[in-house]
Amino acid sequence: MRCTVLAASVLLAGSVQAQDVIEEGKRLFTREAVPLCAVCHTLREAGASGQVGPDLDELRPDAARVEKAMRNGIGQMPANTNLKDAQIRLLANYVASVAGK
Template sequence: MAFETTASGKWTRAGIAAIALGALGVPAIGALAMPAEEAAATASADAPLTEEQKAESKALFSQFACGSCHALAEAGGTGHIGPEFDGNEGLDKAYIVNIVNNGQGAMPSFGGMIDEAQIDQLATYIVQVKK
């Protein structure tokens, strides 16, 4: 995108308008894409895990010591450093996947340490078993 300036280097109205239109387009594109992503995350979070998948997820929760920071009664987690999963109505699968992959604050990133399929299953497990 070319930005128009005057000979003195000042922005012209056309240059400013081009930047403004570009800035408006980015959120609009994101807004159109989000409902499909959220629907996919919600749909897979709603599909009940098998007993084997629950056991695998519980073992993963234990293996990576999630319960030392997070309370999740079903998995034996009693931590109080991070957010409690039990009773946390605002906690959804997409949020969990993002934070486990990328970390946030005191929470380290586990992306690369746990494969994406396991993170996805763990997030589904947490959403399904939190009380």
């Protein structure tokens, strides 16, 4: 948890390495978000092959779209209630940066 907050605050300061964003975002996507993003969504970089939600590699959402869906929910996807604001932003930036690549 402490690493997540640290990584997110560094990201917001603009000095985090891209690899750190990818590693932390992947961890949030596959192990921290409730429900787990990886259970429902396909995202090649995360090794996720969910069949319920949209394929994020095909959708290629920008960070704002991911963040809005996580905060408010959309369709069958519930709003995320366990991640802090900085974690949601980091996860949204992760998805936007790796989807479809």
